Amino acid sequence: MKRTVTTASSHVLLIVLSLISLYPLWFVVQTALKTNSAFTLNPTGLPSSPTLSNFSALLAQMPFLRWTSNSVLVTFVSVGAATVLSVFAAYAVAFGKFFGRRAFFSINIGLIAIPPVALLVPLFAVMVQLGLINTLPSVMLIYSGLLIPFSVFFLSNFFRELPRELIEAATVDGASHGRILMRIVMPLSLPTVFTLVIVNAIWVWNELLFALVFLQNNSARTLMAGLALSQGRFATNEPLIMTGVLLSILPMVVLYLASQRFFVRGLTAGIGK
Amino acid sequence: MRPRLRSRLTWRAWSYAFVLPAVIALAATFGYPLVEVARFSFYAGTIQQPVYIGTGNYLELWHDPVFIRSVLDNLKLLTAVPVMTVLAVGIALAINAGYRRMKVYQAIVFLPYVLPATAIGLTFSYLLSQSGVVNTVLHQWHLGGLARDWLGSAHWAIPTIAAVIIWQQLGFGVVVLTAALLAVPQELIEAARIDGASGWRIQWYILIPHIRRIIGLFVMIEAITMLSAVFTYVFVLTQGGPAYSSSVMEYYIYQNGFQQGAVGLASAAAVVLLAVASVFIVIYLRLRSRSDQAEA
Numbered sequence: 001m002k003r004t005v006t007t008a009s010s011h012v013l014l015i016v017l018s019l020i021s022l023y024p025l026w027f028v029v030q031t032a033l034k035t036n037s038a039f040t041l042n043p044t045g046l047p048s049s050p051t052l053s054n055f056s057a058l059l060a061q062m063p064f065l066r067w068t069s070n071s072v073l074v075t076f077v078s079v080g081a082a083t084v085l086s087v088f089a090a091y092a093v094a095f096g097k098f099f100g101r102r103a104f105f106s107i108n109i110g111l112i113a114i115p116p117v118a119l120l121v122p123l124f125a126v127m128v129q130l131g132l133i134n135t136l137p138s139v140m141l142i143y144s145g146l147l148i149p150f151s152v153f154f155l156s157n158f159f160r161e162l163p164r165e166l167i168e169a170a171t172v173d174g175a176s177h178g179r180i181l182m183r184i185v186m187p188l189s190l191p192t193v194f195t196l197v198i199v200n201a202i203w204v205w206n207e208l209l210f211a212l213v214f215l216q217n218n219s220a221r222t223l224m225a226g227l228a229l230s231q232g233r234f235a236t237n238e239p240l241i242m243t244g245v246l247l248s249i250l251p252m253v254v255l256y257l258a259s260q261r262f263f264v265r266g267l268t269a270g271i272g273k
Numbered sequence: 274m275r276p277r278l279r280s281r282l283t284w285r286a287w288s289y290a291f292v293l294p295a296v297i298a299l300a301a302t303f304g305y306p307l308v309e310v311a312r313f314s315f316y317a318g319t320i321q322q323p324v325y326i327g328t329g330n331y332l333e334l335w336h337d338p339v340f341i342r343s344v345l346d347n348l349k350l351l352t353a354v355p356v357m358t359v360l361a362v363g364i365a366l367a368i369n370a371g372y373r374r375m376k377v378y379q380a381i382v383f384l385p386y387v388l389p390a391t392a393i394g395l396t397f398s399y400l401l402s403q404s405g406v407v408n409t410v411l412h413q414w415h416l417g418g419l420a421r422d423w424l425g426s427a428h429w430a431i432p433t434i435a436a437v438i439i440w441q442q443l444g445f446g447v448v449v450l451t452a453a454l455l456a457v458p459q460e461l462i463e464a465a466r467i468d469g470a471s472g473w474r475i476q477w478y479i480l481i482p483h484i485r486r487i488i489g490l491f492v493m494i495e496a497i498t499m500l501s502a503v504f505t506y507v508f509v510l511t512q513g514g515p516a517y518s519s520s521v522m523e524y525y526i527y528q529n530g531f532q533q534g535a536v537g538l539a540s541a542a543a544v545v546l547l548a549v550a551s552v553f554i555v556i557y558l559r560l561r562s563r564s565d566q567a568e569a
Contacts (some may be wrong), residue, residue: 010367014378017364021382021444024396027406031399043399044406089295096288104292111303111559113554115501117523118543119302121530122309125320145302148295161330177287206389208505209523213531224391228509231395238399245392255389260380264448265385271490 018180028249033243038070039239045203054243061109061234063219064244067226070215075204078143079197085144086151087193091181094159095153095167109147112270120213124233127214139222143207147200154269158192159185191262198259199266202252223248307547313540322537330541339517340542343525347549350499350521353435356494360439361446366476368447369454379451382444390441394509397437398424401510427518429438430511434519438506442498446491453484486560493557501550522546 132138211225315325401423408420504523515522530539
């Protein structure tokens with residue numbers, strides 16, 4: 001009896017909590033379906049006559065497609081580069097012998113926590129010298145570097161769990177390490193690498209500070225920087241901004257629903273193993 | 274002997290070859306900028322024409338009320354960490370009580386953590402504006418006295434930002450702590466039950482002590498976040514305003530370095546931020562290495 005009361009009250013608590021977690025997202029959806037005047041009259045209620053006009057207005061009034069394609073491109077290149085570099089480094093950490101191997105691993109853990117804003121001024125100076133300000137390669141290079149510490153940490157932890165004998169047996173058979181990595185380690189690590197790619201892609205897609213500083217031309221911006229700066233320009237058109245927000249979170253929500261366990265495993269890795 | 278020696282040498286050679294590209298990338302992204310930011314902090318002027326001024330920038334920070342305010346704002350945000358921790362532990366215990374059917378709640382509270390802070394911030398800036406949804410609902414429920422200009426008042430801006438951060442990151446804590454609770458050995462709980470311990474006693478004396486280390490790591494990660502990863506929220510929700518009342522150290526660095534061209538001052542502020550954050554980073558690393566040893 002007492003037990004059912006406790007379970008029932010925790011159910012109520014969790015339902016309230018879920019409503020609080022979901023309401024803002026519902027607000028985004030319903031606002032995106034209202035005209036500006038309908039929103040002004042009735043900001044909280046359901047849209048009385050849902051409209052898709054905001055979606056076409058978004059394409060007409062902002063370089064929305066350009067921002068999206070910039071974000072997609074930056075995400076692909078940075079995540080790809082960081083993953084390749086980190087896979088090799090993590091393989092060396094797990095199976096190799098080199099001076100400072102343990103120190104290298106510890107440094108990576110420490111660097112995960114370094115506030116990126118502290119690197120901003122010197123990196124800006126470098127990018128000015130390289131003439132890369134306002135070009136996508138500036139953020140691609142920086143993001144690739146910033147992703148490495150977590151990636152090395154995450155992959156090394158996984159590689160270490162693989163049976164060493166497998167690697168040693170293959171070396172005795174005369175296989176090169178590049179070959180072992182591609183033929184033995186990678187096939188065993190696909191879910192882990194996929195998890196890592198997801199976590200890194202979320203990070204790059206969501207990043208704002210570097211995108212604001214390094215991409216100052218309106219057409220060079222990423223989606224997040226473009227949206228953040230549209231807030232002022234379209235301050236009196238909430239439905240338009242909410243439509244942009246809806247489209248920017250949609251890929252994340254779909255990906256999350258499709259592969260939730262990868263998200264959870266990757267994003268909680270800083271606390272787990 | 275000979276082939277063994279050769280294989281040992283190649284073993285080393287390929288190790289270096291594999292790790293070198295990552296080392297170079299880390300040196301360029303972290304190493305060089307960290308050295309440079311410390312150097313810039315002793316210079317005034319522009320990056321092209323720096324003028325050495327010793328500790329001048331640090332003295333200026335000390336006398337700049339906006340910087341002091343920014344540091345205090347970060348410290349105020351830190352007080353959100355215990356709030357978030359208590360909430361996360363409570364919710365994780367509730368989910369743990371009936372785990373199988375509760376998984377769906379876990380999935381729901383984790384969702385906000387995945388979404389871009391920019392999008393979250395834009396949404397909340399409308400929900401919390403003077404005539405936004407929150408105030409409208411308060412008025413409809415005849416609670417108009419509770420309505421505030423959440424983001425536009427110097428008094429409420431930081432607590433409101435803290436609330437938005439809690440809204441987004443709570444799910445992270447819930448998921449991590451629920452996983453830790455699931456790993457508590459069932460025999461322990463059964464033994465306590467046989468000894469006549471009631472539900473809440475089991476939670477307080479067995480479950481919580483068992484996940485103490487994970488709680489500690491969560492607290493440290495969130496503390497580091499509050500000090501050094503809240504720029505997006507501030508930029509989108511308040512732009513540091515009104516009148517610098519919600520400027521944080523990151524925002525101060527951004528403003529001085531890139532809006533006002535005070536590169537040296539921004540660098541000095543970055544060094545201060547690194548110093549403060551490193552206290553928490555060191556505690557976090559200690560907690561981690563203890564757990565790594567425990568597992569090995």
